[in-house]
Amino acid sequence: MGFQISKEQQMIQQMAREFARKELAEKAADRDKNHEYPADSLKKMGELGLLGMLVSETYGGEDMGTVAYSLALSEIAYACASTAVIMSVHNSICCGSLERFGTEEQKETFLRPMAAGEIIGAFALTEPEAGSDPQSMACTAEKDGNHYLINGTKRFITSGKNGGVTILLARTAPTGSKGITAFLITPDLPGFEVGRVEDKMGQCASDTVDLNFTNCRVPASRMLGKEGEGFLVAMSGLDAGRIGIASLALGIGTAALDEAKKYARKREQFGKPISEFQGIRWMLADMAMDVEAARLLVLNAAATKERGENCTAQASMAKCYASEMAQRVTGQGIQIHGGYGYTKEYPVERFYRDARITTIYEGTNQVQRIVIANDLMKDQKKKRKNKTAA
Ligand SMILES: Cc1cc2nc3c(=O)[nH]c(=O)nc-3n(C[C@H](O)[C@H](O)[C@H](O)COP(=O)(O)OP(=O)(O)OC[C@H]3O[C@@H](n4cnc5c(N)ncnc54)[C@H](O)[C@@H]3O)c2cc1C
Structure with a gap:
C-alpha cells in the first residue's frame, strides 16, 4: 500500500511548513521557557485557514480533509508542539463536535469565528x-x-x-x-x-x-x-483527536531526527564527524525507520477517516505508535548530541519534554491498546452473541 499525496495536499503541507519554520520555530524556546501563550501566531494561523481546516465552507472553514490536516499539524508540531496541541484540540475536537452537534445559532455564534481563529476552543x-x-x-x-x-x-x-x-x-x-x-x-x-x-x-x-x-x-x-x-x-471526536495527537508526535519525532542528523554531521570527535561512526549511523537509521513507520500509520489513519470509513483502531494504532516513537526518537536525539543534548542550548531537550505527554493525553496508550484489542476481538464477541441467539 502506498500513499499518493495530492498536489493540493502538498501545497497545504508546504504552506504550513513555511509558516511554522518562519513564524514559530524561533519563538518556540522562549515561549516554552516563559510559558507564553502563542496568541499572535494563532491569529496568523487563523488568517491562513489552519484553524478551520476541517470545518465546512458553509461556516467559513477550509474543508481540507483529514490528510491535509494531519500533514499541516505535523509541520506546526515540528516547530512548536505547544502551538500544535492548541491547534489539535481546537480543530479535531472542538470544531468537529460543534459542526456535528451544534444548532444553526451555535454554529454562527461559535463555529464561524472559531474557523477564522477569532475564538480558540x-x-x-x-x-x-x-x-x-x-x-x-x-x-x-x-x-x-x-x-x-x-x-x-x-x-x-x-x-x-x-x-x-x-x-x-x-x-x-x-x-x-x-x-x-x-x-x-x-x-x-x-x-x-x-x-x-x-x-x-x-x-x-x-x-x-x-x-x-x-x-x-x-x-x-x-x-x-x-x-x-x-x-x-x-466519543465522536476521539478518532480525529487521536489522529491529531499522532500527527503532532510525528512532527516532534521528525524534528528530532533532523536535528540529530545536523548535529552528527557537524560535531567532530576522534578527528572526524561523529556521523561517520557506525554507532551513530545505526542510531540515525533506527530513528529514520521509526519515524517512517509512524508516518505510514498516521497517514493510513487519516486517509481511512477521509474516506469516511471506520478508523477507530487505525487512529489508536497511529496515536500509540507515533507517541512512543516520539519518545524513543527524541531520547536518541539527545544521545547523539551527547552532553549538549541535555542542555537548553539545543532544541532536542525541548523535543524530549514535549514528546512525553503524547502517550498520556487524548487517552493514555494503555487505553489505546484496549481499543485496539477490542477491535481485534470483536469477531469473537459477535460469534459468542450469535451462538447465544441460536
Ligand atoms: C498536558 C495535558 C493536557 C490535557 N488536555 C486535556 C484536555 O484538553 N481536556 C481533557 O478533558 N483532558 C485533558 N487532559 C487529561 C488527559 O486526557 C488525562 O490525563 C488522561 O486521559 C489520563 O487520565 P489521568 O491523568 O486521570 O490518569 P488515570 O486515568 O488515573 O491513569 C493512571 C494510569 O493508569 C492507567 N490505566 C487507567 N485505566 C486503565 C485500564 N483500564 N487498563 C490499564 N491501565 C489503565 C493509565 O493508562 C495510566 O497509566 C490533559 C492532560 C495533560 C497532562
Whole structure:
C-alpha cells in the first residue's frame, strides 16, 4: 500500500511548513521557557485557514480533509508542539463536535469565528477523579428553568484559560453514559472561573488548567446536542483527536531526527564527524525507520477517516505508535548530541519534554491498546452473541 499525496495536499503541507519554520520555530524556546501563550501566531494561523481546516465552507472553514490536516499539524508540531496541541484540540475536537452537534445559532455564534481563529476552543472532559474512566465524572448540570446550574471541577484542560469557548461535559443524570450532557461555556458566565494552572514538564506555551464551576448558570440554549448525548459528543471526536495527537508526535519525532542528523554531521570527535561512526549511523537509521513507520500509520489513519470509513483502531494504532516513537526518537536525539543534548542550548531537550505527554493525553496508550484489542476481538464477541441467539 502506498500513499499518493495530492498536489493540493502538498501545497497545504508546504504552506504550513513555511509558516511554522518562519513564524514559530524561533519563538518556540522562549515561549516554552516563559510559558507564553502563542496568541499572535494563532491569529496568523487563523488568517491562513489552519484553524478551520476541517470545518465546512458553509461556516467559513477550509474543508481540507483529514490528510491535509494531519500533514499541516505535523509541520506546526515540528516547530512548536505547544502551538500544535492548541491547534489539535481546537480543530479535531472542538470544531468537529460543534459542526456535528451544534444548532444553526451555535454554529454562527461559535463555529464561524472559531474557523477564522477569532475564538480558540477547549474541551473539558477530565476531572480530578475521572481520567481514563470519564463516565465516573462528578461534575453536575442541574436543570433550573431555562438554565442549567453547573457544579464541579474539570482538570488538565488545554486552552482552558486562553480559549474563548469550552465544550464542557457534565452529568444531567447520576449514572450511565446517557446521563452526560455537553454545554458550551464562555468565560463571562457567572460561577465559572479558571483555577490552578499546571506547571508542566513540556508543551509549556500551551495552558493546562482547572476549570471551576460553582452554581454556574448556563442558558439551556448552550446545550450542545441533546440532553444525554454528551458522551456521544465526546466519543465522536476521539478518532480525529487521536489522529491529531499522532500527527503532532510525528512532527516532534521528525524534528528530532533532523536535528540529530545536523548535529552528527557537524560535531567532530576522534578527528572526524561523529556521523561517520557506525554507532551513530545505526542510531540515525533506527530513528529514520521509526519515524517512517509512524508516518505510514498516521497517514493510513487519516486517509481511512477521509474516506469516511471506520478508523477507530487505525487512529489508536497511529496515536500509540507515533507517541512512543516520539519518545524513543527524541531520547536518541539527545544521545547523539551527547552532553549538549541535555542542555537548553539545543532544541532536542525541548523535543524530549514535549514528546512525553503524547502517550498520556487524548487517552493514555494503555487505553489505546484496549481499543485496539477490542477491535481485534470483536469477531469473537459477535460469534459468542450469535451462538447465544441460536
Ligand atoms: C498536558 C495535558 C493536557 C490535557 N488536555 C486535556 C484536555 O484538553 N481536556 C481533557 O478533558 N483532558 C485533558 N487532559 C487529561 C488527559 O486526557 C488525562 O490525563 C488522561 O486521559 C489520563 O487520565 P489521568 O491523568 O486521570 O490518569 P488515570 O486515568 O488515573 O491513569 C493512571 C494510569 O493508569 C492507567 N490505566 C487507567 N485505566 C486503565 C485500564 N483500564 N487498563 C490499564 N491501565 C489503565 C493509565 O493508562 C495510566 O497509566 C490533559 C492532560 C495533560 C497532562
